Amino acid sequence: MVVSDSRDEVPGVRFEPVFAVDSRLSKLRRLFWLRRLVKEFKPDVVHGHYLTVGGFYASLSGGKRIVGSAWGSDVYHDPERSFTNRMILRFALRRCDLVFAGSKDAAEAVHKFGYEGEVPIVRFGVDPEKFKRTSRHGTDEFRILSPRHCSRIYNPLVIIDAFKKMLPRMANAYLYLVESGNQLAEVHERVETDPELAKHVRFYSWKPYGEMPALYGAMDLAISIPNSDSVAASVIESMACEVPVIASDIPNMRELVEPGTTGYLTRIDIDSVADMMLKAYSVRKLLPEIGKRARAKVVDPATHVTWDSNMRVAQDAYERLIKEIQVR
Numbered sequence: 001m002v003v004s005d006s007r008d009e010v011p012g013v014r015f016e017p018v019f020a021v022d023s024r025l026s027k028l029r030r031l032f033w034l035r036r037l038v039k040e041f042k043p044d045v046v047h048g049h050y051l052t053v054g055g056f057y058a059s060l061s062g063g064k065r066i067v068g069s070a071w072g073s074d075v076y077h078d079p080e081r082s083f084t085n086r087m088i089l090r091f092a093l094r095r096c097d098l099v100f101a102g103s104k105d106a107a108e109a110v111h112k113f114g115y116e117g118e119v120p121i122v123r124f125g126v127d128p129e130k131f132k133r134t135s136r137h138g139t140d141e142f143r144i145l146s147p148r149h150c151s152r153i154y155n156p157l158v159i160i161d162a163f164k165k166m167l168p169r170m171a172n173a174y175l176y177l178v179e180s181g182n183q184l185a186e187v188h189e190r191v192e193t194d195p196e197l198a199k200h201v202r203f204y205s206w207k208p209y210g211e212m213p214a215l216y217g218a219m220d221l222a223i224s225i226p227n228s229d230s231v232a233a234s235v236i237e238s239m240a241c242e243v244p245v246i247a248s249d250i251p252n253m254r255e256l257v258e259p260g261t262t263g264y265l266t267r268i269d270i271d272s273v274a275d276m277m278l279k280a281y282s283v284r285k286l287l288p289e290i291g292k293r294a295r296a297k298v299v300d301p302a303t304h305v306t307w308d309s310n311m312r313v314a315q316d317a318y319e320r321l322i323k324e325i326q327v328r
Contacts (some may be wrong), residue, residue, distance in 0.1 A: 002042050002058060006244050014041075024262075035062045042324055050206075051092050051099075051110075052085055054079045059095035065209040065321055068092055069168065072252075073153065075109035076228035090114050098321050103231045105251035120317045124233035125310040128299050130213055132242035135293070137218045142281060143174040145219040145243070147234035150181030155162040157183065157267055160190055162273035164197055170281050176219070179203045216241035220287055224248070225268050226256070231255055231260070236305050239263070240298045242291030244277045277287050 002010055005019035018033050036063045036230065038046060047067040048058025055068035078085040093099065095116040100122040101107035107119040137143060144163070148154040154178065161176045177187060191201045207215055216222070222238040223246040231252050239262065247253040251266040256261040266276040284288045298305050304313065 001037065001043065002038065003284055006291055031057065031060055035060075042289065045318055048092070050074045052088050055092040055096065056088050059092045065097050066095050067098045067100070067318075067321070068096045070106045071100070072106065072109050072226075072229045075101075075106055075113065077153070079113065086113075093264065098317060099123045100317070103252040105255075118317070120313050122310050122314050122317075123231045124236065124303055125304050125307040126133060126233065126236045126240045126298060128240050128295075130210075131205045131216070131237050132213065132295070133217055133242040135217055136288075137220075140172055142284060143171060143176060143219045143221070144173060144277065145176045145222045145238070146178065146224070147216075147222055147238065148178070148181075148224055148226065148232075150177055150179075150184045150187045152183050153228070154181070154224070156181065156187050157190060158186065158225065158268060158270055158273055159271045160197065160201070163200070164194065164276050165270060165274040166281070167196060167200060169278060173200060173277075173281065175201045177201060177203050177282050178205050180206050180305075190229055211260070212237060213241055214241050220284065221246065221277075223273075223275060223277075224253075225266065226250075227268065231305065235297055239291075239294035242288065243268050243286050244280065244290045244294055246273070246280065256297060256303070258297075261292075262290065262297050 001014040001016060003016045003018045005021055005063045007017045007020050009015050016037055018030050034057060042064060045065045045067050046061045046063030048054035048229060049069045050071050051068045051074040058066050071158055076154045079089050090113055095111055096115065097109050098117065099115050099119050101110055101119050102123050104121060107121060110119050146156065146159055150156040160189060167173065174285055191197045216238055222243050224235050225248045228250065229252055235245050235247055235256065245257060245263040246266055247257045247263060249267055253265060257265055259265050266272045270302065301309055304310060
């Protein structure tokens with residue numbers, strides 16, 4: 001059973017939109033709905049994703065075995081924002097029999113907030129058979145893709161200002177931004193009030209999962225500079241499609257991106273990002289080779305970023321948990 005905040009469907013899976021964003025139910029009534037479903041379904045495991053939200057609800061669900069997943073801001077930003085968030089995180093972790101994390105650094109953060117058990121690393125992952133390079137755009141344009149929402153945590157204004165700074169030296173460059181996010185209005189204003197940016201920034205609508213490989217395949221470079229993150233799916237997908245990435249120089253990104261070898265790392269400021277854009281542009285004829293090394297890093301079984309390798313880790317951890325509880 002999938003309990004979600006959307007009204008989508010998953011073929012062959014019972015889908016319950018308990019936390020749908022358009023629902024007028026109070027949080028308390030949603031919890032009662034969740035508890036009723038758990039009582040009826042009798043799951044072996046209740047797994048809550050994002051510890052301060054899904055993990056918190058899972059811990060109150062009445063399930064026999066509670067599993068949580070740390071995905072980034074739940075262990076980095078949320079605890080810093082308020083005392084309440086810290087208490088919610090610690091409460092959820094106390095109730096968890098098992099916790100997954102999306103990176104080694106996130107696992108360390110989980111331990112910092114009091115969890116003492118095993119923390120297997122399970123990332124979003126990628127299907128390398130779907131996400132692969134099949135063609136190139138075949139124009140003289142140099143295309144840079146920002147695959148993240150135009151939201152503050154992803155620093156879209158820094159990306160735009162860095163791109164503008166380098167435009168005089170990258171006359172055939174075009175920046176692609178997704179038409180979504182909590183800073184979208186500011187992004188549009190910045191672009192539309194600057195004639196040069198307006199010519200070189202292109203907006204695209206949010207793509208369904210199955211359409212993303214074609215989008216990556218039409219690009220030369222990707223950029224993802226969040227303030228904090230797990231090992232982001234968009235970074236893995238870009239690399240699987242042989243698109244080198246400029247990523248934030250944070251611990252989670254360092255697990256995949258080797259500067260100059262599989263991509264680039266940068267501080268989150270206009271000058272640093274601009275320098276990395278120009279560096280990539282100056283070796284643009286070598287980017288396909290860097291992209292091939294990036295894909296090789298992703299498909300390497302030792303890296304554990306494909307769907308198959310991640311699901312094996314998760315399944316093994318689930319089975320160990322069930323056996324341990326049965327023995328107790």
